[in-house]
Amino acid sequence: xxxxxxxxxxxRAGASCLQRGVRLFDENFSLExxxxxxxxxxxxRARTVPRGSLLVLHGLxxxxxxxxxFAGEMAEQGFHVYAHDHRGHGSTSAPDxxxxxxxxxxxGPKLVADAFAVQDHADIEHHGLPVLxxxxxMGGLVAVNYAAAHGRDxxxxxxxxxxxxxxxxxxxxxxxxxxEKALKGSDVPSALFMRATIDAWSQAIEPRRTPSDWLTHDxxxxxxxxxxxxxxxAPTVSMAEDLxxxxxxxxxxxxxxxLPPALPVHLLGGTADPATANGAALETLAALLRVxxxxxxxTTIVPGARHxxxxxxxxxxxxxxxxxxxxxxxxxPR
Numbered sequence: 001x002x003x004x005x006x007x008x009x010x011x012r013a014g015a016s017c018l019q020r021g022v023r024l025f026d027e028n029f030s031l032e033x034x035x036x037x038x039x040x041x042x043x044x045r046a047r048t049v050p051r052g053s054l055l056v057l058h059g060l061x062x063x064x065x066x067x068x069x070f071a072g073e074m075a076e077q078g079f080h081v082y083a084h085d086h087r088g089h090g091s092t093s094a095p096d097x098x099x100x101x102x103x104x105x106x107x108g109p110k111l112v113a114d115a116f117a118v119q120d121h122a123d124i125e126h127h128g129l130p131v132l133x134x135x136x137x138m139g140g141l142v143a144v145n146y147a148a149a150h151g152r153d154x155x156x157x158x159x160x161x162x163x164x165x166x167x168x169x170x171x172x173x174x175x176x177x178x179x180e181k182a183l184k185g186s187d188v189p190s191a192l193f194m195r196a197t198i199d200a201w202s203q204a205i206e207p208r209r210t211p212s213d214w215l216t217h218d219x220x221x222x223x224x225x226x227x228x229x230x231x232x233x234a235p236t237v238s239m240a241e242d243l244x245x246x247x248x249x250x251x252x253x254x255x256x257x258x259l260p261p262a263l264p265v266h267l268l269g270g271t272a273d274p275a276t277a278n279g280a281a282l283e284t285l286a287a288l289l290r291v292x293x294x295x296x297x298x299t300t301i302v303p304g305a306r307h308x309x310x311x312x313x314x315x316x317x318x319x320x321x322x323x324x325x326x327x328x329x330x331x332x333p334r
Contacts, residue, residue, distance in 0.1 A: 025068050025083075026075075033117040035103075035110045037087055037094035040064070041118060044071040044081040051078035051332050052130040052155060053122040057115060057139030057146075058083065059161075059308075060243070063090030063230045070310050077325070078334065080126050082118050086111055086142070088239060090230055100236045101187060107242035108249060111142050112149055119153070130155035130332055137161050137275065137307065141246040148253035151260045156331050158266040158324065161273055161307050163281040164251050173244050181237045189234035193243075197275070198234075201307070204274035214274055214307055221311040254285065257292040264296040265289060266327045268320055270305025270312075298327050 025042040033039050042064050054074050058064050064083035071081040085092035087102045087110060096104040103110045119131055131154055135143025140162025147157045176192050202211040212222050212232065225231045235243070253259065267286050269279035276282055279301035286299040300323035302309065305316035312320070 025065075025071055025081075031084070031117060031121055033094075033114045035087075035094065035113045035117075037092055037097060037110070037114055039084045039114055039117065040091035040093075041082060041084040041121075042068070042071065044068075044075040046078050046080050047075045048078045049334075050080060050126065050129055051334065052080075052132060053119075053126055054079040054081045055115060055119055055122070055131065055133045056081060056083035057133065057135035057142050058086065058089070059137030059139050060235065061089070061231060061233050062225070063228075065090065066225075066231075067310065073321075077328070079132075080122060080129070082122055084114070084118050086139075087114060088235075098187075100189070100233055101238050102242045104238075107239065108142075108145060108246045111246075112146050115142060115146050116150060119150070132156045132158065132328070132332075134158035134160065135162065136310070138243065138246075140164075141243070141250050144250040144253060144259075145246060147260075147263065148250070148258040151258075151263050154263060156264040156266065156328070157259070158268070158327075159282075159285065160268040160309060160320075161270070161276055161282075162285075163276045164247055164254065165277075165281050165284055174241075177237060177241050177244065181241070184237065186238040186241075187236050190237045190240040191234075193237075193240035194234050201274040205272075205306075216306050216308045216311045217313045217316070218311055221308070251288075254288045254292055259289070259292070259294060261293040261295050263294070264327070264331045265294060265298065266324060267297065267299045268302070268309060268323065269300075270302045270307070270309065270316065270320075272304050273307045275307050296331075298323070300324075 026045045027043045029041055031039045031041050056067050063085050067083045074081050087094055087097040088100050133143050140159040143159055180192050201214045205214045212226055267282045269276050269282035271278050286297050289297050302316050302319045305312055309320040
């Protein structure tokens with residue numbers, strides 16, 4: 001069992017899920033990563049004949065405890081589900097990664113190495129069952145980088161509500177963050193990053209009740225997110241730089257065919273998600289993957305859905321999950 005901080009985070013996530021009558025994760029434990037991080041990991045055991053393991057990579061400024069409902073649903077489908085707090089998030093700790101910072105250096109590669117430590121644990125526990133990786137938003141950036149390094153070990157890759165597009169904005173962001181770091185330092189909240197991302201996405205929703213309405217139509221989910229002290233914070237300049245690097249390296253991996261051509265890929269977005277240009281970023285990623293040689297790419301853009309598909313209202317959530325379950329059933333039949 002993890003530290004007291006892990007237990008507190010687990011209890012907070014559990015209370016949130018109990019409000020909806022959702023079965024909780026079966027266990028919460030700490031796992032040492034070769035990077036030096038002590039990962040806070042949640043696990044839901046398969047509740048029918050095991051089909052595989054599913055690694056869930058959460059998004060920016062949130063934590064893995066928010067995925068308990070989805071984990072329970074996938075456990076009912078025969079999956080051992082693992083979701084861990086990334087460095088700088090939730091109850092994971094590391095000497096070089098206080099809250100809101102990935103690492104003192106090479107944050108992106110350390111995120112990938114941490115995820116591999118979880119997969120290695122799952123492989124040992126479940127005797128090499130097939131492994132799926134699902135990344136949401138920032139977790140999707142990590143997932144693409146992960147597949148470039150470990151794709152031959154995967155049965156499938158799911159990238160949801162994530163944006164890997166590059167262009168003038170990326171080059172401007174690199175220069176702007178360098179200036180901000182020179183003026184303010186690395187370990188302070190990045191005002192430039194917030195203005196270019198969260199603030200802009202919030203203002204794209206009209207009418208809006210709160211600044212976090214861009215996440216989902218579900219007012220209760222938005223309120224729980226706002227009330228959660230582990231959610232909704234501004235990343236540091238250091239973390240913002242690492243995020244830009246994740247996009248750059250992930251985009252290069254796609255364009256240089258670093259992902260195995262036969263690896264099944266599931267892309268999911270929504271037409272009302274400002275963080276992905278209303279789903280266009282997922283369509284662009286699908287096209288890039290196919291040009292690079294990927295032979296099995298499934299893309300679903302849910303009409304009207306916002307950023308957090310798993311916390312959306314109906315029918316948006318069910319439409320997204322129906323596509324995902326059909327994909328899973330095809331690549332890993334019961």
